[in-house]
Amino acid sequence: MTSKERVRAVMEHRKPDRIPAAFEAVGPVTDRLLKHYGFTEYDQLLEKYEIDIVTASPRYIGPPLKAWKNEKGEQVELSYWGYETTLHTTAMDTYGTTTYFPLHGVETVEEADAVPFPDPDWFDYSAVREVCEKNPDKAIIVGHEGPFQMVTFLMEMDEFFMLMLDEPETAQRILDRMNEFEMEYYRRIFEAGEGKVDILRPHDDYGTQISLLFSIDMWRQFYKENTQKLVNLAHEYGAFYQQHSCGAVAPLIPEFIECGVDALEPVQKVKGLEVETLAEKYYGKIVFHGGIDTQGLLPFGKPEEVKREVRKFMDLLGKDGGYILMASQGFEGDVPIENIEAVYSVDRTC
DSSP, X not given: OOHHHHHHHHHTTOXXXXXXXXXXXXXXXXXXXXXXXXXXXXXXXXXXXXXXXXXXXXXXXXXXXOEEEOTTSOEEEEOTTSOEEEEEEOSSOEEEEEEEOTTTTOOSHHHHHHSOOOOGGGEETHHHHHHHHHOTTSEEEEOOBOHHHHHHHHSOHHHHHHHHHHOHHHHHHHHHHHHHHHHHHHHHXXXXXXXXXXXXXXXXXXXXXXXXXXXXHHHIIIXXXXXXXXXXXXXXXXXXXXXXXXXSOGGGHHHHXXXXXXXXXXXXXXXXXOHHHHHHHHTTTSEEEOOBOTTTHHHHSOHHHHHXXXXXXXXXXXXXXXXXXXXXXXXXXXXXXXXXXXXXXXXXXX
């Protein structure tokens, strides 16, 4: 099987020749791995680890985005959504913190409509076609922050939660406007991909380490319909829908399944997402992606412990299709190279 055939088989709950794998890491980790192996190209790293999935995205060509230094000498960058990010550099990496929220103080539908949102014309979608043509045998994945995740950059999270309670029509209008952009943006991506895009993956973190951020009823009220629209769009173009949602989101899995979601990632080590529980309750109903713990096991465990965990996930979730191997999040700088190697060294033959 090619990587594309392998991933599509798993998404359809058919047995592949081997369990497919994905790779994500923060920039410094990728740089460290390239240097460690003496590689000059990212593709060499993907081939070494036998990675099956490649990311594609359009190229931004819209209005120039300002960037400047603040009084502390930190880089500040304006996004095409209108929020500002201040970059903080640590010994591990550079991390962004939102320091200007363009929807702050918005309370009415009229005020929400007055805030400019991006235009799908601001992107060159031929960049997606180029990735597809360069990687004809790989599974191609696209996607960025979904409506909930993006709103937390435009308005502080607690302020939006209060809006959901006090002014639900305004909160819904903000989310619907975002989804209108997403629908057209992704439609153009699929058109550019000419049938070669395999997975749509919006990022919406609905959970904390211990629970959902809001009730199931509120998820149904504010997010279910738009999730369904995005799922339908992916399926219309012959692609699969993979929901990214960090946190303890087990109560939403039945809702995802009802919406037609094909896969869930990243499967954190939190209550309700134990691999045994997922295998017992959802085997054959939804694909799981990830699960190898980046908070405890990968930074602090030994390679043999990592290998045992990988083996357990593959045996319980992937024996007949239904699992894609990866860490529970992208590899961070505290993960030793030998533990990254351990993830991908386990025999994946089915």
